[in-house]
Amino acid sequence: MSKDNQLLEDLTSKEYEHGWSVNYEADEAPAGLNEGIIRWISSKKEEPKWLLEWRLKAFATWQSMAEPSWANVNYPKIDLQALKYYSAPKQSKKPKNLNEVDPELIAIYERLGISLNEQKRLQGIAVDAVLDSVSVATTFKDTLSKLGIVFCSFSEAVKEHPELIKKYLGSVVPIQDNYYAALNSAVFSDGSFCYIPKGVRCPMELSTYFRINAANTGQFERTLIVAEESSYVSYLEGCTAPQRDENQLHAAVVEIYAAAHAEVKYSTVQNWYPGDNEGRGGIYNFVTKRGICAGDYSKISWTQVETGSAVTWKYPSCILKGDHSVGEFYSVAVTNNYQQADTGTKMIHIGKNTKSRIVSKGISAGKSQNSYRGQVQVMKRALHARNFSQCDSLLMGNACGAHTFPYIDIANPTAKVEHEATTSKIGEDQIFYCNQRGIATEDAVALIVNGYAKEVLNQLPMEFAVEAQKLLALTLEGSVG
Amino acid sequence: MLSIKNLHASIEGTPILKGINLQVNAGEVHAIMGPNGSGKSTLASVLAGREEYEVTQGEVIFQGKDLLELSPEDRAREGVFLAFQYPIEIPGVSTTNFLRTALNQIREYRGQEPLDAVKFLSLMKEKMALVEIDQKLLSRSLNEGFSGGEKKRNEIFQMAMLEPKLSILDETDSGLDIDALRIVSNGVNKLKSPSTATIVVTHYQRLLDYIVPDVVHVLYQGRIVKSGSKELALELEQKGYDWIKEEVDTAKATA
Numbered sequence: 150m151s152k153d154n155q156l157l158e159d160l161t162s163k164e165y166e167h168g169w170s171v172n173y174e175a176d177e178a179p180a181g182l183n184e185g186i187i188r189w190i191s192s193k194k195e196e197p198k199w200l201l202e203w204r205l206k207a208f209a210t211w212q213s214m215a216e217p218s219w220a221n222v223n224y225p226k227i228d229l230q231a232l233k234y235y236s237a238p239k240q241s242k243k244p245k246n247l248n249e250v251d252p253e254l255i256a257i258y259e260r261l262g263i264s265l266n267e268q269k270r271l272q273g274i275a276v277d278a279v280l281d282s283v284s285v286a287t288t289f290k291d292t293l294s295k296l297g298i299v300f301c302s303f304s305e306a307v308k309e310h311p312e313l314i315k316k317y318l319g320s321v322v323p324i325q326d327n328y329y330a331a332l333n334s335a336v337f338s339d340g341s342f343c344y345i346p347k348g349v350r351c352p353m354e355l356s357t358y359f360r361i362n363a364a365n366t367g368q369f370e371r372t373l374i375v376a377e378e379s380s381y382v383s384y385l386e387g388c389t390a391p392q393r394d395e396n397q398l399h400a401a402v403v404e405i406y407a408a409a410h411a412e413v414k415y416s417t418v419q420n421w422y423p424g425d426n427e428g429r430g431g432i433y434n435f436v437t438k439r440g441i442c443a444g445d446y447s448k449i450s451w452t453q454v455e456t457g458s459a460v461t462w463k464y465p466s467c468i469l470k471g472d473h474s475v476g477e478f479y480s481v482a483v484t485n486n487y488q489q490a491d492t493g494t495k496m497i498h499i500g501k502n503t504k505s506r507i508v509s510k511g512i513s514a515g516k517s518q519n520s521y522r523g524q525v526q527v528m529k530r531a532l533h534a535r536n537f538s539q540c541d542s543l544l545m546g547n548a549c550g551a552h553t554f555p556y557i558d559i560a561n562p563t564a565k566v567e568h569e570a571t572t573s574k575i576g577e578d579q580i581f582y583c584n585q586r587g588i589a590t591e592d593a594v595a596l597i598v599n600g601y602a603k604e605v606l607n608q609l610p611m612e613f614a615v616e617a618q619k620l621l622a623l624t625l626e627g628s629v630g
Numbered sequence: 631m632l633s634i635k636n637l638h639a640s641i642e643g644t645p646i647l648k649g650i651n652l653q654v655n656a657g658e659v660h661a662i663m664g665p666n667g668s669g670k671s672t673l674a675s676v677l678a679g680r681e682e683y684e685v686t687q688g689e690v691i692f693q694g695k696d697l698l699e700l701s702p703e704d705r706a707r708e709g710v711f712l713a714f715q716y717p718i719e720i721p722g723v724s725t726t727n728f729l730r731t732a733l734n735q736i737r738e739y740r741g742q743e744p745l746d747a748v749k750f751l752s753l754m755k756e757k758m759a760l761v762e763i764d765q766k767l768l769s770r771s772l773n774e775g776f777s778g779g780e781k782k783r784n785e786i787f788q789m790a791m792l793e794p795k796l797s798i799l800d801e802t803d804s805g806l807d808i809d810a811l812r813i814v815s816n817g818v819n820k821l822k823s824p825s826t827a828t829i830v831v832t833h834y835q836r837l838l839d840y841i842v843p844d845v846v847h848v849l850y851q852g853r854i855v856k857s858g859s860k861e862l863a864l865e866l867e868q869k870g871y872d873w874i875k876e877e878v879d880t881a882k883a884t885a
Contacts, residue, residue, distance in 0.1 A: 577681075582718040584702035585678050585711075586732035586788065587739070596731055600722025600771070 178235035184208060187335055190235050194304050194338075197311060207324040207334030214328045220491040221520040221552055222460050224433060227398055234336045234369070293351075298382075299344035300355050303371050306342035313344060317375050321404035321441045321468070329400040329462075330437040333369045337402070340370035345380040345411075354610050356385040372403040376411035378444065383414040385613055399458075400435045409444025409471060414452070416609050418617050421457035423624075428487025428516075431459025438465035442474030442500075450477040451494065452608040454617040456624040459488060464522065466495035469503035469531075476505040479605040481617075483598075483624045484517030484549070493523035493554075498534035498564070507538040510602045513549035514625055520552040527564040534564045542572045543601055545594075545625065595622035631656045631827050632697075632796055637688035639676045646672045648852035649688070654796070657824040661838055661863060662831045664849035665871040670831045671715060673849070674800040678712040679705050693795065706732075707739035709795030713785040713802050720772040725784060726754065728772050729791050736792060757790040761817035778805035786817040797821070798829045803837035815840030835867035848874055 178189055187208055191201040216226075293300050299310060307314050324334045345351055376382055386403075399421070407413050415438075424431025434457075440449035451465040467476025478494035496505035505525065513519040519542065527534045542551035553570055575597055583593030599606065599618050606614050637650040646669045654660050664670050676683045677690065679702035690697040697705060720728065734744040745753065758765065761783050773781050782802055789797055799818065803811055818841050822828065830841055838846070838860060846863045848856040850871070855878050856862065866874075 578718050579720055585706050587703050587706035587736040588732050589703050596723055597720055600720055603722040
């Protein structure tokens with residue numbers, strides 16, 4: 150045991166790799182939340198009047214709502230008046246292409262290991278990078294626009310495709326959906342917009358890297374993906390944040406719309422600052438993600454690897470409205486030290502012959518708490534709906550917790566719903582077996598955990614899967630007891 | 631190659647090994663036999679570095695190094711291999727992936743470059759033939775849902791891949807039918823060389839029909855009480871262990 154303790158000491162003293170911040174001149178809103186701030190943000194972004202009104206309506210709605218308390222997480226009350234709601238890097242003029250982007254900003258991404266230039270050249274991924282609030286650079290736009298695909302920052306979309314934004318904004322996650330969604334609707338600063346026209350198969354993975362930089366800034370992105378009939382897109386979202394002592398709030402909204410025969414794959418690797426070993430600091434990640442399979446035979450698939458944040462509250466969901474539509478949710482959530490995660494999904498079956506599949510793999514270590522919360526709802530007219538859910542928990546050590554809260558709500562007798570759950574511990578026998586073959590303990594844990602999460606990791610695009618595997622290992626370093 | 635002197639080990643305060651002395655030279659096969667509970671598997675586990683066992687006395691020198699000072703993974707990297715009596719399941723990890731990780735860590739320890747995928751696969755092909763193992767089995771989760779025979783064959787396959795100096799086979803014959811026993815033994819025999827050594831821990835003589843030992847030791851109450859040639863194993867098969875127990879007990883009583 151003493152050897153393990155030593156190992157734990159050595160490795161947990163490692164600092165969060167991405168914990169640095171760059172002092173760039175920020176153009177930011179004063180702290181506080183009121184109608185004036187919302188007007189300030191809206192005018193700063195030169196928004197049309199209808200959008201300002203939408204924001205103000207959201208703000209009024211939010212004011213009438215209470216912070217939810219049902220999640221299995223504990224954190225001190227957030228002082229929303231102490232936060233700043235807009236922070237943009239100051240730029241003398243707007244960049245037209247990558248070469249014009251402030252080299253210091255580009256350097257930040259390079260330190261994160263995502264050189265835009267490199268990605269552009271080598272990987273064939275279009276990246277829309279969101280630094281704090283403003284989208285810095287958008288690559289591959291030309292290639293995409295030839296196919297009629299729109300992939301740009303949200304603010305740009307408001308200016309250039311107002312009709313689309315007007316039609317779909319809030320159509321999947323309405324203003325009044327929940328406390329944080331309402332807050333986001335009022336103060337969202339930027340995000341990504343993606344539109345795939347009818348019959349187009351997007352030839353590359355679309356990717357956004359989110360990063361929170363300025364201190365005490367809530368980041369409220371808004372992502373909207375619209376896939377028209379018979380189109381296909383795979384969308385990647387990756388997150389890292391520099392180290393901060395005070396907690397930062399992140400309340401994003403993602404909306405996906407899939408028309409008939411369209412397929413959208415949304416993958417997330419979330420590696421935000423989880424707080425230090427004592428549970429100080431870290432990101433509060435309160436996110437609303439939802440997709441609607443509006444047309445027949447449409448499909449939405451969520452894959453998430455959640456390794457970061459101090460508190461995570463997140464339930465990527467599917468509304469299966471079209472007949473024969475399919476919803477999928479694949480999740481790996483890892484918590485270590487004092488992290489808390491309450492995550493899962495909702496599958497709402499409305500159309501006939503709709504199918505959903507849920508595979509959730511929780512991994513808890515240290516003193517963390519990891520909860521799966523999921524709802525499968527089959528409405529009255531959803532004939533022959535099918536659901537399969539599998540919720541596995543893996544525990545490491547004796548001080549962590551794993552919880553499962555499955556809700557099943559069936560209003561149609563033809564529904565077939567299956568739920569499987571397992572809980573296991575990484576065994577000393579497994580570790581010793583690996584050791585005996587020459588594999589060091591840390592690598593043994595990585596191997597075992599990656600094996601456990603394989604079904605989910607397999608859903609990720611190749612380059613993301615590799616990163617995710619590394620992140621899992623990194624998050625769990627020193628957690629074997 | 632391996633020199634064990636006056637080795638004492640206990641688990642949770644209960645002494646199991648009470649003064650083992652054993653010398654194994656390169657090129658030799660040693661069989662360790664003995665009745666149930668005599669400490670055979672404990673000896674194998676202590677050599678591999680299982681943490682539950684506490685070494686209270688004695689020394690183990692392996693190729694000039696103090697083996698007991700090394701971590702389990704470093705023992706493996708130095709060339710000690712244990713074929714487990716009960717191989718462990720690791721869901722989601724294929725034998726291929728497992729062995730590639732293991733082999734490359736061993737190579738790194740020895741200052742060698744990692745094997746690339748092509749070289750690794752051709753090495754696998756070569757070794758697969760030795761133990762007549764199917765590729766399909768190697769892409770499945772390690773030991774998960776394997777039959778008893780498949781597990782043991784897989785252990786010998788791993789041994790073939792990692793090319794250890796000293797192989798310890800812990801009751802490798804248990805749970806094997808006669809065909810599997812033959813295949814596993816053939817594999818072990820093919821891997822024998824003048825520069826490697828094997829310790830075969832077994833309860834029964836039948837394995838020794840296939841893997842012929844140079845020396846047979848009888849372990850009883852934590853000590854090696856008798857050593858002899860392979861004929862000793864045959865004698866044990868015929869007469870059982872009782873006469874040895876009696877010899878030891880009488881010696882104790884008169885001492």
